[in-house]
Amino acid sequence: MQTDSSRHDWQLKEVLNLYQLPFNDLLFKAHTVLRAHHNPNKVQISTLLSIKTGSCSEDCAYCPQSGHYDTDIEPERLLSLEEVEQSALAAKASGASRFCMGAAWRNPSDKHLDHVVEMVKIVKKIGLETCVTLGMLKQKQAVRLKAAGLDYYNHNLDTSPEFYGSVITTRTYQDRLDTLEHVRSADINVCCGGILGMGESRNDRAGLLLQLACLPQHPESVPINMLVQIPGTPLQGVEKLDPFEFIRTIAIARIMLPKSYVRLSAGRETMNDQTQALCFFAGANSIFYGETLLTAKNPAMNKDQDLLACLGIEADQIASEHNAAIEAESANATVN
Ligand code: SAM
Ligand code: DTB
Ligand code: SF4
Secondary structure (H helix, E strand, O other), rough: OOOOOOOOOOHHHHHHHHHOOOOOOOOOOHHHHHHHOOOOEEEEEEEEEEEEEEOOOOOOOOOOEEOOOOOOOOOOOOOHHHHHHHHOOOOOOHOOEEEEEEOOOOOOHHHHHHHHHHHHHHHHHHEEEEEEEEOOOOHHHHHHHHHHHHOOOOOOOOOOHHHHHOOOOOOOOHHHHHHHHHHHHOOOOHHHHHHHHEOOOOHHHHHHHHHHHOOOOOOEEEEEEEOOOOOOOOOOOOOOOOHHHHHHHHHHHHOOOOEEEEEOOOOOHHHHHHHHHHHHHHOOOOOOOEEEOOOOOOOOOHHHHHHHHHOOOOOOOOOOHHHHHHHHHHHHHHOE
16 A cells, blocks of 8 residues: 555665665765755754663573573663653753653553553643654554644664664564554554664665555554674674664665655764764654663764754654644735
8 A cells, every 4th residue: 555655665776776875876875865854954953751661581692681581781660650651751841852662562552551551641631742662563553642642652673674684583473574564554654674783784774664654554653773782692793784874774765755755763872973974864754862772872962952953953843833833924914
């Protein structure tokens, strides 16, 4: 089913051809697409909170929270509603428009979901957009989250189907596609992306983008993470990805997913300002803001403020506020 004018029929060869364009040609193309669909001087800002940390039963080879590896993470119980409320208020005060709560679960139990539903209601009441990432989700659970007011569900494909088996063995690619389908059919916005720098080939990076762009409806939000190498995980010490290859991948994501918000996600802490600026030029228009991601470091808030100010980039308004402002403007114009 094709629901908009964007393409959903990309071929691997076409994507590889984009990778082979001269860097300036690729960035020009991507930046033109960015300008056609988005304000190039605005970024959407999300803040993360880990609501349940560590001891996860899955074996994702990149993850500090997997119980399979000996990392420095101290497992924590599910946070209380009060703790979530305090963090969400702080995120709102710092200028975030979306609050994303992550849990180190293979999937939520229905009892856990009761608690998350209450968290979503609290965050919504504060006036933030809500996002959760809880692992695999059943259709009925997605419907419950939607009824609570959930705006986005994050569930990543992580990499190409071909490379996937060397990163995760405890759940399949199809399991992930099924969860995405449950989220979509509950009418929740989809946040889905992946990780670069795990030792995958260019074909795998292209393969991930191909999967995202060939979904029946493009994800509204596409987080592109650069692997944060965590001591104790199998991917610690893997060869680092060339920043130009990372920027190219952001540019190609922008071209293939023209209307989506492409988020420059984990890994910014070790990226220099110039690399991030090129990512914004190439089409990234969203970031995670706040000193920690779920457990790993993110740039200090004042450092991000300085970078955005230096580039003349502003925080985007919440979509609903943005629409209300446009309505108010047109009402004014009618009165005058
Ligand atoms: N447990 C849930 C799941 O995996 O679906 C939700 C939380 S999980 C931490 C969310 C995403 O964070 C993963 O799919 C992965 O893409 C990203 N992630 C985890 N560890 C990472 C790392 N070390 N570097 C970059 N991204 C990472
Ligand atoms: C996503 O794609 N990246 C975020 C969010 N979705 C949940 C998480 C990054 C996690 C990095 C490792 C950590 O902080 O534990
Ligand atoms: Fe668990 Fe999610 Fe980490 Fe995988 S990425 S080990 S499912 S917390």
